Amino acid sequence: MAEQAQRDHEGRAARRVVLIDGLPVVILGGVALALGSSPEQTPGQKAWWIAATVAFALGMAWVLLRAFRRADEYLRKIQLESMAVAFAVVLVALQVAAVLDAAGVIRLHQVTQLIIIGGMGVWHMTADLRTRFNR
Numbered sequence: 104m105a106e107q108a109q110r111d112h113e114g115r116a117a118r119r120v121v122l123i124d125g126l127p128v129v130i131l132g133g134v135a136l137a138l139g140s141s142p143e144q145t146p147g148q149k150a151w152w153i154a155a156t157v158a159f160a161l162g163m164a165w166v167l168l169r170a171f172r173r174a175d176e177y178l179r180k181i182q183l184e185s186m187a188v189a190f191a192v193v194l195v196a197l198q199v200a201a202v203l204d205a206a207g208v209i210r211l212h213q214v215t216q217l218i219i220i221g222g223m224g225v226w227h228m229t230a231d232l233r234t235r236f237n238r
Contacts, residue, residue, distance in 0.1 A: 124169055125227065128162035132220045135159045140213055156216065163223065181233045189226035193218055 135155035141148065171179060196218045204211035 122227070124166045125223070128159065128166055129220065129223065131155060131162055132159045132216060132223075136216045136220065139216060142210065142213075159216075178234065182230055185226050185230035185233060188229050189222045192225050193222035196221065 135152065135158075138148065138152040138155050144152065170182060174182060197215070200209065200211055200214050200218060203209045
């Protein structure tokens with residue numbers, strides 16, 4: 104029983120650390136999304152948008168690397184499975200967005216970052232729910 108409580112505590116701590124590490128990255132993703140939402144940008148605005156997007160991508164890689172290094176074998180398995188689900192969601196959403204862009208309904212560059220941020224949300228929710236209900 105004490106071992107189960109210890110594993111539950113470790114799982115909560117791992118989820119909390121990913122949330123704390125990931126929060127600035129999600130905020131940066133929102134900033135990058137806001138910077139790229141204008142259809143007509145000056146070269147300076149495009150440079151800021153590209154810089155924020157690159158920082159967002161590097162921040163995501165950093166959060167993922169830290170999460171994998173801190174996790175035990177079971178949590179790594181859950182994270183990989185959750186990432187696979189999120190990857191599939193992002194692929195389908197990008198395909199739908201590409202079709203809608205080709206039809207002239209939306210502009211693809213305006214929703215791409217939103218889809219990726221949504222994929223991060225799906226990954227975190229899936230990992231959190233799987234950790235809570237499978238231990």
